[in-house]
Amino acid sequence: MSSRRFNILAFIISVFLIIILVAGLLMTPIGLMLSLLDPTLGVYASSEYGIIPGSDRLRVSGLSGDVRILFDEYGIPHVFASSEADAFYAVGYLHAWFRLWQMDIQRRLASGRLSEILGEDGVKSDIFMRIVGLRRSAENTVEWIKSNEPDVYRLLEAYSRGVNDAIHRLVESHRLPLMFKLLDYIPDEWTPVDSIVWAKYMAWSLTNFWEPLTYTYLRLKLGSSDTNLLWPVHPYYADNITVVPGDGEINGKRLSVDPSFLRHLNWLGGWATGIDFDNSLVREGLLTGLEEAFKVIDDPPRSLGSNDWAVAPSRSVDGVAMMSDDPHLSLNMPSVWFAVHIKAGDSLDVIGVTLPGIPFIIIGANRYISWGLTNTQIGVMDFYVEKLNPDNPVQYWYRGSWRSIEQVKEVIRVKGGEDRVIYVNITVHGPIINSKGLPISFRWTGNAGFNNDSRGVTREAIAIYRVNRARNLDEFMEALRYWDVPSQNFMYADIHGNIAVIEPGLFPLHRVRVPGGDVIYVVGSRSVLNGTGGYEWVGYIPYEYVPHAINPSRGFLAAPNQMSVGPYYPYFILGAWWDPGSRGHEIFRDLSSKDKFSYRDMMSFQADTTDWYAYMSLPILIDTIYSRSSGVYREALDLLRAWDYRMDKDEAAPLIWWAWFSMLNDQMFRDYLRTHGIDRRYYPSHDTTLWLIKNMRNSKWFQPDFETVVYQSFIDAIDVLRNKFGDDPSKWRWGDVHKLYLRHLSMLDPLSRGPYQEDGGDDVLMSAPIPWDLGILDNPSYVHTGPSWRIVAVMYPDGPKVYGVYPGGQSGNPVYEFYDNYIGMWLNYEYIELRFPVEPGDLSGSIGEIYLEAGG
Amino acid sequence: MRLYRNNIYALIVGIVVGFLVDYLGFGSLTASILAGLVVGALSTRLRWGVLTGALSTVIWLLLLSAPYILGGYSLEMLVLVSSIAGFPLEVMLLLNFIILMIVSIFAVIAMHSLINLTK
Numbered sequence: 010m011s012s013r014r015f016n017i018l019a020f021i022i023s024v025f026l027i028i029i030l031v032a033g034l035l036m037t038p039i040g041l042m043l044s045l046l047d048p049t050l051g052v053y054a055s056s057e058y059g060i061i062p063g064s065d066r067l068r069v070s071g072l073s074g075d076v077r078i079l080f081d082e083y084g085i086p087h088v089f090a091s092s093e094a095d096a097f098y099a100v101g102y103l104h105a106w107f108r109l110w111q112m113d114i115q116r117r118l119a120s121g122r123l124s125e126i127l128g129e130d131g132v133k134s135d136i137f138m139r140i141v142g143l144r145r146s147a148e149n150t151v152e153w154i155k156s157n158e159p160d161v162y163r164l165l166e167a168y169s170r171g172v173n174d175a176i177h178r179l180v181e182s183h184r185l186p187l188m189f190k191l192l193d194y195i196p197d198e199w200t201p202v203d204s205i206v207w208a209k210y211m212a213w214s215l216t217n218f219w220e221p222l223t224y225t226y227l228r229l230k231l232g233s234s235d236t237n238l239l240w241p242v243h244p245y246y247a248d249n250i251t252v253v254p255g256d257g258e259i260n261g262k263r264l265s266v267d268p269s270f271l272r273h274l275n276w277l278g279g280w281a282t283g284i285d286f287d288n289s290l291v292r293e294g295l296l297t298g299l300e301e302a303f304k305v306i307d308d309p310p311r312s313l314g315s316n317d318w319a320v321a322p323s324r325s326v327d328g329v330a331m332m333s334d335d336p337h338l339s340l341n342m343p344s345v346w347f348a349v350h351i352k353a354g355d356s357l358d359v360i361g362v363t364l365p366g367i368p369f370i371i372i373g374a375n376r377y378i379s380w381g382l383t384n385t386q387i388g389v390m391d392f393y394v395e396k397l398n399p400d401n402p403v404q405y406w407y408r409g410s411w412r413s414i415e416q417v418k419e420v421i422r423v424k425g426g427e428d429r430v431i432y433v434n435i436t437v438h439g440p441i442i443n444s445k446g447l448p449i450s451f452r453w454t455g456n457a458g459f460n461n462d463s464r465g466v467t468r469e470a471i472a473i474y475r476v477n478r479a480r481n482l483d484e485f486m487e488a489l490r491y492w493d494v495p496s497q498n499f500m501y502a503d504i505h506g507n508i509a510v511i512e513p514g515l516f517p518l519h520r521v522r523v524p525g526g527d528v529i530y531v532v533g534s535r536s537v538l539n540g541t542g543g544y545e546w547v548g549y550i551p552y553e554y555v556p557h558a559i560n561p562s563r564g565f566l567a568a569p570n571q572m573s574v575g576p577y578y579p580y581f582i583l584g585a586w587w588d589p590g591s592r593g594h595e596i597f598r599d600l601s602s603k604d605k606f607s608y609r610d611m612m613s614f615q616a617d618t619t620d621w622y623a624y625m626s627l628p629i630l631i632d633t634i635y636s637r638s639s640g641v642y643r644e645a646l647d648l649l650r651a652w653d654y655r656m657d658k659d660e661a662a663p664l665i666w667w668a669w670f671s672m673l674n675d676q677m678f679r680d681y682l683r684t685h686g687i688d689r690r691y692y693p694s695h696d697t698t699l700w701l702i703k704n705m706r707n708s709k710w711f712q713p714d715f716e717t718v719v720y721q722s723f724i725d726a727i728d729v730l731r732n733k734f735g736d737d738p739s740k741w742r743w744g745d746v747h748k749l750y751l752r753h754l755s756m757l758d759p760l761s762r763g764p765y766q767e768d769g770g771d772d773v774l775m776s777a778p779i780p781w782d783l784g785i786l787d788n789p790s791y792v793h794t795g796p797s798w799r800i801v802a803v804m805y806p807d808g809p810k811v812y813g814v815y816p817g818g819q820s821g822n823p824v825y826e827f828y829d830n831y832i833g834m835w836l837n838y839e840y841i842e843l844r845f846p847v848e849p850g851d852l853s854g855s856i857g858e859i860y861l862e863a864g865g
Numbered sequence: 866m867r868l869y870r871n872n873i874y875a876l877i878v879g880i881v882v883g884f885l886v887d888y889l890g891f892g893s894l895t896a897s898i899l900a901g902l903v904v905g906a907l908s909t910r911l912r913w914g915v916l917t918g919a920l921s922t923v924i925w926l927l928l929l930s931a932p933y934i935l936g937g938y939s940l941e942m943l944v945l946v947s948s949i950a951g952f953p954l955e956v957m958l959l960l961n962f963i964i965l966m967i968v969s970i971f972a973v974i975a976m977h978s979l980i981n982l983t984k
Contacts, residue, residue: 013982020978023971030968031894038950039964045946046961047893048926053933056942183890187942191949759948824941 045190052190054183059107059822061857067178071170072098072863077849080857083841084819084827087350089849094167096353097368099861101171104347105199108365108821109179110188111343112172113196114754115366116203119210120144121421126192128424137305139419140433140440143213146456146465147206153466154201161471165201168368172199186821188755207366208469212455215313215384215495218586219306221392222449223691225284225536226299228277229292230685239678239693242272242535244589245700247572250597252385252498252510253558254566257575260553266527268576274523276535276583281521283539284394291447295394295537298446305442313337313794314588315383316615316774317500318567318596319508321560326607330804332502333611334372334381335796337776342753342762342829344817346371346798350845351477359477360811360843362798369473372800374811376845377480378503379802383568385496385512385556388533388584389454391519393438393540394447405436405448408542412437438540439463449537452546454515455494461517461546467493472513482507482559489513490552498568504804510566511557512573517546518580533584550580565600569593569774589696591621591772599774608812611801616838617774618656622695623666626702627654630669634720645727645738656770656777658744663770665738667746668726671781674698676722677710690782695772726783733786742766747779750791751816751832753823760823764791765836799840812840872917875907879921880928883969887929897922897965901972911977918973919966926965 034040045051061080069076074091076099081087086103090096104112117123121138123131138144155162176196179185189195227236257263264271274281285291317334325331338345346362351370361373372381398404404411414434421429434441438452458466468491475488476499485501489511492499496514501507518530530547538544556573558566571593573582599614600606631646638646645665652662678692701708706715727738734741744766753760769777769792777792779785800813816835820827834841846852883900887893901918908914933939947954 016978016981020975020982023975023978027898027968027971027975030964030971031898034894034964039960042950042957043893043961043964046943046957047887048929048933049887049890050892052942052946053930053939056933056938060938187945191946757949759945822938824938824945 041191041193044193050183052187055185055187055190056822056824058109058179058184058186059820059825059827061820061827062859064858064860066860066862068864069098069174069861070864072861074863076861078103078859078861079849079852079855081844081852082854082856084830084856085348085350085841085843087844087846087849087852088352090353093353093357094163095861096351096357097164098167098171100349100351100363100368101168101199102175102859102861103171103349104363104365105172105175105179107819108343108347109176109196110186111754111821112199112203112207112366114188115207115210119206121419124421124423124429126194126424129426132421132423132429135421136429136431139421139431140305140442141213142417142433142440142456142465143206143209144202145417146458146467147202147209149458149464150205150209150466151201154468154470158468158471161474162201164368164474165204165470168204169199169201187823191755204367205470207364209455209467211364212467212469212495213453216389216453216455218386218388218390218584220388220586221390221534221536221584222299222302222306224277225295227687227691228286228536229296229299230687233275233277236277237275239697241697242274242276242583243585244572244587244694245696247587247590247593248576250567250571250590250593251575252512252566252568252571252573253556253575254561254563255558255575257578259556259574259579262554262579263577264529264579264581266523266529266581268581270525271523271529271581280524282534282536283541283544284537294447296446298394298443298449301443301445302449313339313384314570314592314776316567316569316592316596316776316796317381317383317498318565318569318600318614319500319502319510320600320606320611321508321564322506324564324600324605326605327803327805329504329806330502330506330508331606331608331611332379332381332500332508332802332804333615333800334383334500335615335799336372336382337795338797339793340749340751340795340797340816342751342760342817342823343821344797344815346815346817347819348813348815348843350843352847357478358845360845361800362813362815367470369470370477371473372798374802374809375477375479376504376808378482378485378501379800379804379809379811380476380485381500381800383498383500383570385498385514385573386570386585386587387496387512387514387516387573387582388586389494389496389515389517390451391438391517391534391544391546391584392449392451392537393436393544394537395436395438395441395450395540397448403434406541407437414441436540437463450540452517454517457515457517457546459493459515459549461549467515469493481505482509485509486511486557498570500566500568502802502804504806504809506804507560508566509557509559510568512555513552514555516550516555516580518548518550519544520547530580532580532582535583554579567593567596567600569596589694591695592774592776594621595619595774608801608803608810612799612812612838612840614774615796615799615801616768618768618770619654620656620663620666620770620773622670622699622772623652623654626670626699627652627666629702630673630719630723633716634723637720641731641736641738642724642727646723648738656743656747656768656773656775658742658747658766658768660743661738661741663743664730664741664746665727667743667770667781668730668783669723670695670698671783672722672726672729673719674781675783676718676725677701681710692781729783729786746786747777748789748791749777749795749836750793752793762829762832765832767792767836769795799835801840808845811843811845813843814840871907871909872913875904875914876917876921878907879904879917880925883921883925884929887925893926893961893965894968896925897969898972900925901969902976904969905973905976906980908973908977911974914973914977915970918969922966922969923962926962
């Protein structure tokens with residue numbers, strides 16, 4: 010071969026190989042690996058993301074003055090600004106600097122844009138979120154805020170500027186968080202709509218109760234009678250522990266009809282729903298529609314709930330009001346919360362936790378007041394069966410005429426795949442969620458909006474901003490006039506010695522004529538409703554009549570998601586998915602256990618692991634079978650007898666209780682549900698089980714008889730535990746089964762933390778639920794929800810002392826010490842004292858600073 | 866002597882080009898191709914060029930990575946990435962070096978052949 014031909018060949022082959030190699034590599038995981046290991050663009054630089062800078066000085070245009078951000082030894086930033094806009098710019102910068110990927114994935118989740126980065130894996134969620142339409146409502150809300158609350162809009166804009174400046178800086182320095190590099194994308198600019206859409210999502214996740222669908226399904230399968238017995242209108246054991254003390258009368262107004270009569274009505278019947286359940290075609294169409302809807306809806310994790318309570322000065326050791334709160338949410342890495350202290354001139358001086366993506370403190374304290382939140386669990390979503398025109402299926406019948414369905418085109422971009430185009434069908438009620446069977450739409454307050462005009466304008470951002478600034482109870486109550494969704498129990502304590510609880514929010518009312526002819530106003534529903542116009546919302550509960558209590562004579566208030574009001578509340582709350590009351594009973598017991606409490610008591614109550622159901626039912630269960638037991642079974646029963654009902658990880662008894670009660674529920678309900686064609690694990694809540702144990706021992710729920718079911722369930726449970734953990738019950742440990750896993754939002758295990766053996770359980774104040782299902786012994790199921798933030802505020806007149814902790818850390822950088830440094834403290838019930846420095850110089854032990862210099 | 870000097874010169878230029886191109890954010894693959902092309906143009910013989918191209922890749926890559934690895938949390942981040950990928954870190958790093966060296970070597974050969982063709 011001549012030299013020339015050799016060179017030609019060598020040139021062609023090498024160029025060809027370079028092209029093939031580069032193109033081939035870029036299309037394979039190796040290409041991703043090369044980019045990750047790239048010293049400049051790869052993950053090396055990501056390790057510098059979310060680090061607290063020793064000293065960082067930036068020139069920022071648009072600031073009215075310099076801003077100093079000092080970090081204390083726990084990594085909590087203290088923002089000192091001369092104006093609120095500057096302060097919230099800094100909060101935006103901090104959020105992005107420490108939690109950018111979390112913010113991005115959250116707004117994508119809420120907006121239905123996960124597929125753009127996750128491909129096919131995100132499509133199901135995206136379709137559902139496009140149907141729900143949070144983004145549409147968020148856009149309308151921002152437009153409204155811009156026109157009607159320009160001051161708040163300016164703060165949202167300032168926050169967005171802060172986020173975007175951090176994004177630009179991170180992109181330019183190639184320091185974007187690891188997940189951006191793993192998924193190979195760059196975040197879009199942040200806008201106020203992104204903040205509001207995340208607020209909407211939080212509201213949605215706290216109020217998307219699908220119970221009316223579930224109860225319709227159960228009613229169709231089991232009949233009304235059994236459904237109403239197993240899932241009663243109001244919990245069996247909740248009347249004496251309501252959030253608002255008293256019989257329900259409010260501002261001189263009370264229910265005019267006997268509440269007991271209302272509770273025992275069949276609200277699943279045709280009179281209440283307008284649905285002809287006796288018509289086989291309707292039944293069939295509904296069942297198909299419901300099955301289809303169940304496939305579409307994103308069932309939220311059960312057992313979400315929260316605790317909060319307040320103690321009056323008369324009941325406090327120091328003679329001051331105290332507030333305690335621990336919202337139970339999904340526990341992930343990074344945490345849903347980010348702690349910060351914001352001081353802006355003389356108008357704002359507030360500390361607590363923010364939701365990355367939203368500028369304001371959601372739970373916390375300022376120099377005058379403190380507040381915490383729990384969910385009211387009151388239904389603010391109704392479902393309607395729409396009647397379509399058989400000759401023109403894009404029309405539906407409403408109030409005497411055919412109306413056109415509004416079709417909204419949504420294009421879902423899918424990474425590595427074809428775009429999906431869907432059309433969301435919207436009626437006067439809201440979007441239709443199923444495509445087979447009878448069409449079911451839903452109306453949710455977050456989409457209906459405070460004007461009930463279906464534009465979805467809600468004003469929580471305004472309310473919480475004003476709460477951040479409130480200096481007394483009047484200002485606090487006035488601020489919450491704007492709180493629309495999710496309806497929350499706002500627990501309150503201030504330096505003036507007041508305690509209060511209020512449940513602000515939009516509570517939709519139905520005007521209902523009950524059997525007997527009385528007309529009452531009803532909140533929510535237990536079933537799908539006829540959508541042709543007779544079951545509409547006629548308004549919301551006026552703010553003056555939402556449940557609230559101020560300075561009760563007993564000296565405490567508590568709202569761990571239990572029943573809100575006494576029976577004579579003027580609006581009959583039908584659609585309420587209240588916690589049946591085990592946590593309520595326990596905190597009432599705690600707060601009645603002595604005359605005066607210290608802040609340490611408040612902390613110990615947050616760590617209370619006593620299971621009220623065990624306390625109420627075990628003595629009966631043990632007595633029923635004790636004389637029949639022997640050997641290892643007797644040993645296990647003796648452990649239960651000696652138990653203090655605390656679900657502590659190092660004890661055996663909680664494990665035995667959990668296994669026994671799980672098995673008991675199985676043997677009471679499993680076969681019954683199966684014979685009615687229900688494969689899902691729709692067991693009633695434990696208050697029903699307790700009620701049946703105490704009141705219906707000679708019923709079909711205990712076959713062949715009560716004693717046999719109790720005995721057999723115990724034997725079977727112990728045998729399962731022996732098989733798994735050996736024959737010595739004293740060596741069994743709750744913590745061997747009950748473990749917390751803090752899963753990273755990406756679901757990647759190396760970025761997650763745990764599993765950790767953990768105290769607590771499903772029905773206890775120290776909430777840490779795992780399924781009541783012995784199947785998890787072979788297929789472990791971890792605790793994924795629980796106290797996402799613990800706060801105790803002691804409201805001394807010269808300034809509050811605030812303590813808090815959440816499981817996680819401030820930074821989203823998984824290799825940084827501030828990624829998970831709170832977890833140990835949280836597991837051990839330790840708290841950080843949240844300091845309130847007046848001036849930057851007052852913060853001793855600062856570990857870093859960002860100085861934002863106005864100008865540039 | 867001149868032979869050595871030319872190839873050392875090619876090596877240095879290759880390192881500088883690779884370092885700068887990657888540092889400026891054009892990516893490792895682009896850097897290794899451009900560095901290879903430069904080395905191919907400056908080196909005297911193909912076999913020396915191949916050696917110089919490979920060596921320059923190793924050196925600029927190490928020079929660029931070292932401050933990160935020595936300076937902070939980068940090593941932990943690399944370990945994390947390898948655990949996410951499910952590959953030992955050593956294998957990943959070695960693979961990275963080898964691929965970039967191969968790409969660089971092909972670039973050396975291409976440029977060397979092109980220059981010979983135009984002579």
